[in-house]
Amino acid sequence: MGTTFIIAKREFRSNFDSTLAYVVICLGLILLGFVFFEFGGGFWQQDRASLVQIFAQAPRGLSFLIIPVVTMRLLAEEKRSGTLEMLITLPVKDHEVILGKFLGAWGLVLLLVASTLLYPLLMFFKPWDLGPLDMGPVYSGYLGLLLYSAAAVSIGLLISALAESQTVAFFITFVVLFALHMVGSVADKMPTPWLREAISFISFDTRLVPFAKGMINTRDIVYFASIAVGCLMAAFRALERRKWA
Amino acid sequence: MRLWRTLTWFYRAATKGAQVRALPKEVGLSTDVMIEANGLTKRYGAFRALDKVSFEVHRGEVVGFLGPNGAGKSTTMRILTCFISATGGTARVHGYDVFDDPLEVRKKIGYLPQRAPLYGEMSVWEYLTFVADMRGLETATFKKRMKNIVEVCGLATSLGKDIRDLSHGYRQRVGLAQALVHDPPILILDEPTSDLDPNEKAEVIKYIQEIGKERTILLSTHNLSEVEQACARAIIVSKGRIVADGPLEEIRAKSGRVRYVVQVHEKRVFEGGPAKKAPSAEEVQTALEKLPGVTSVVELPTDDRAHSFQLAGAQDGDIRAEIFQLIVSKGWLLLEMRREAQKLEDVFKALTKNDERRDRGRPVVEDDEDEAEAAAEDEDEDEDEDESAEDESDEDESDEDEDEDESDEDDKKKKG
Numbered sequence: 001m002g003t004t005f006i007i008a009k010r011e012f013r014s015n016f017d018s019t020l021a022y023v024v025i026c027l028g029l030i031l032l033g034f035v036f037f038e039f040g041g042g043f044w045q046q047d048r049a050s051l052v053q054i055f056a057q058a059p060r061g062l063s064f065l066i067i068p069v070v071t072m073r074l075l076a077e078e079k080r081s082g083t084l085e086m087l088i089t090l091p092v093k094d095h096e097v098i099l100g101k102f103l104g105a106w107g108l109v110l111l112l113v114a115s116t117l118l119y120p121l122l123m124f125f126k127p128w129d130l131g132p133l134d135m136g137p138v139y140s141g142y143l144g145l146l147l148y149s150a151a152a153v154s155i156g157l158l159i160s161a162l163a164e165s166q167t168v169a170f171f172i173t174f175v176v177l178f179a180l181h182m183v184g185s186v187a188d189k190m191p192t193p194w195l196r197e198a199i200s201f202i203s204f205d206t207r208l209v210p211f212a213k214g215m216i217n218t219r220d221i222v223y224f225a226s227i228a229v230g231c232l233m234a235a236f237r238a239l240e241r242r243k244w245a
Numbered sequence: 246m247r248l249w250r251t252l253t254w255f256y257r258a259a260t261k262g263a264q265v266r267a268l269p270k271e272v273g274l275s276t277d278v279m280i281e282a283n284g285l286t287k288r289y290g291a292f293r294a295l296d297k298v299s300f301e302v303h304r305g306e307v308v309g310f311l312g313p314n315g316a317g318k319s320t321t322m323r324i325l326t327c328f329i330s331a332t333g334g335t336a337r338v339h340g341y342d343v344f345d346d347p348l349e350v351r352k353k354i355g356y357l358p359q360r361a362p363l364y365g366e367m368s369v370w371e372y373l374t375f376v377a378d379m380r381g382l383e384t385a386t387f388k389k390r391m392k393n394i395v396e397v398c399g400l401a402t403s404l405g406k407d408i409r410d411l412s413h414g415y416r417q418r419v420g421l422a423q424a425l426v427h428d429p430p431i432l433i434l435d436e437p438t439s440d441l442d443p444n445e446k447a448e449v450i451k452y453i454q455e456i457g458k459e460r461t462i463l464l465s466t467h468n469l470s471e472v473e474q475a476c477a478r479a480i481i482v483s484k485g486r487i488v489a490d491g492p493l494e495e496i497r498a499k500s501g502r503v504r505y506v507v508q509v510h511e512k513r514v515f516e517g518g519p520a521k522k523a524p525s526a527e528e529v530q531t532a533l534e535k536l537p538g539v540t541s542v543v544e545l546p547t548d549d550r551a552h553s554f555q556l557a558g559a560q561d562g563d564i565r566a567e568i569f570q571l572i573v574s575k576g577w578l579l580l581e582m583r584r585e586a587q588k589l590e591d592v593f594k595a596l597t598k599n600d601e602r603r604d605r606g607r608p609v610v611e612d613d614e615d616e617a618e619a620a621a622e623d624e625d626e627d628e629d630e631d632e633s634a635e636d637e638s639d640e641d642e643s644d645e646d647e648d649e650d651e652s653d654e655d656d657k658k659k660k661g
Contacts, residue, residue: 006378010364017366082362086423089326089358090379091351243330245289 004100011104055141055212063177071156072170109149137214144211147224154231161238277304279461284334294320296485307457309472310465312482318465355424359435365409380427398422414445432462483597504585505556510578518576
């Protein structure tokens with residue numbers, strides 16, 4: 001087993017050593033249930049066998065609550081307590097530390113995403129068979145969630161690598177993700193067309209809509225993937241900075 | 246195709262900085278030099294944390310790395326363990342260059358950073374397993390080795406406990422244990438006894454003595470009695486420079502002084518001797534000053550029964566016979582006479598007591614010739630440095646503020 005995966009495993013498991021993670025996960029799932037069935041008319045009003053609500057609301061729940069909490073500790077807390085020195089002086093390369101941390105946090109987020117699979121399974125297969133579900137948008141929607149969460153987690157990791165404390169990391173991550181979600185809704189009010197386009201280009205929401213509808217655009221995949229790769233690279237540089245600072 | 250190229254470009258860029266030669270050059274250890282630092286220099290801006298530090302540690306040595314707080318001990322150790330990079334100079338550990346082969350270096354080293362930072366949420370056993378996994382140890386080897394380590398470090402009763410519930414002393418033991426997991430030939434321990442109570446200190450020192458029988462150990466501390474117990478050799482650093490390096494005996498001798506303490510009765514004389522009345526303090530002092538090799542005579546405070554003096558003499562001489570003869574010939578009554586070699590503590594104080602901040606902020610100079618000149622401008626430089634440091638921190642704060650402002654604006658936009 002490579003050192004990357006050992007770090008990822010430790011990181012993943014450490015989430016379950018504090019009550020905070022449990023509280024956040026439970027709260028997240030309860031909120032999702034509420035939003036799915038009640039928010040904006042909810043599932044029953046739509047009168048369609050569709051999971052669009054999950055794909056529209058889950059990313060927001062992840063961004064505003066779960067991802068900032070999961071990623072804030074990753075490097076900021078290790079820097080503060082000094083455990084980073086212990087970790088890095090083991091025979092491990094810097095990029096393995098970054099990748100391991102990323103995989104550990106992403107793993108937890110994916111676990112949460114996977115837990116929403118209960119909705120389609122329970123509602124459209126057993127025990128309640130509410131009707132035939134169009135599986136295409138479900139697959140693409142989950143692909144969207146997968147890509148989106150990779151991008152969001154790597155943003156959180158980068159901020160944690162730069163921040164001095166986990167509280168600061170939490171707030172900055174929250175604000176950045178909030179902005180990336182909400183920026184799409186101000187696009188229409190922009191005076192010039194190029195500004196409108198530019199803003200909707202960077203908006204998470206605009207990028208996620210096609211996935212929920214069953215459309216997989218290369219552009220959207222590249223968008224999320226490049227955010228993830230770019231942030232991981234930057235986080236690697238931020239970690240390396242300690243050598244020369 | 247274009248996408249693929251972009252992705253490979255990203256990958257290459259991401260791994261570029263971390264790429265280490267696939268096959269690190271296997272360097273045969275022809276000598277028994279385990280740690281070799283050569284002109285190590287570390288600058289933080291204008292501040293010199295280390296200034297051309299050079300030393301060697303040989304196989305099987307237990308070396309004390311001594312110095313006041315902020316002298317550069319931890320910085321040196323962090324460079325040797327490849328946690329940070331030196332601004333100048335080279336270092337080799339077990340024959341591997343710390344800059345070129347950091348992974349090989351780390352494999353050969355067991356490192357305990359200051360205050361033993363450990364993952365508090367893990368249990369001792371989990372933590373040690375984690376370290377063993379990271380070091381690629383086979384489970385069977387790990388378990389076999391653990392028996393010995395648990396015994397040496399006295400961890401048998403606390404293996405199942407969470408690290409955050411352990412006392413400081415026990416954490417330090419876990420720190421030692423994790424440094425020993427892979428049976429490294431070299432141990433680097435950064436202040437393993439700081440913050441411990443005297444009993445715990447004694448125990449940790451005992452463990453180090455035990456461990457040091459077959460390993461090379463570099464041990465930093467500012468506690469001198471520990472060095473005297475555990476090490477045969479010491480390196481003393483001050484202001485980022487090495488001020489003494491050698492066997493403890495040699496360092497003690499470095500000041501070139503021996504002290505004698507002489508006490509003469511103030512009221513009585515030797516019966517049947519030449520003296521009829523007890524000597525005055527001045528009388529004794531003048532007589533002692535005339536002895537060969539005595540450089541100073543200082544009166545020590547005593548009760549009114551005796552005159553007590555401290556003499557400083559040359560290191561290689563021994564004038565106890567002369568002192569005795571002088572006192573017999575005068576007919577005084579000798580109460581006490583002893584010769585003291587200089588304590589390590591005194592040497593340490595003498596070597597490091599000069600203003601800590603001197604030389605630290607002087608401008609970067611490449612030639613030694615310029616240094617005297619530069620040192621003269623020290624005080625001004627120090628002030629400048631403080632100011633610039635403050636400026637920097639202000640800038641940082643304003644940067645953060647800007648970030649937050651931006652995001653606030655975003656919030657407003659959204660609400661609008």
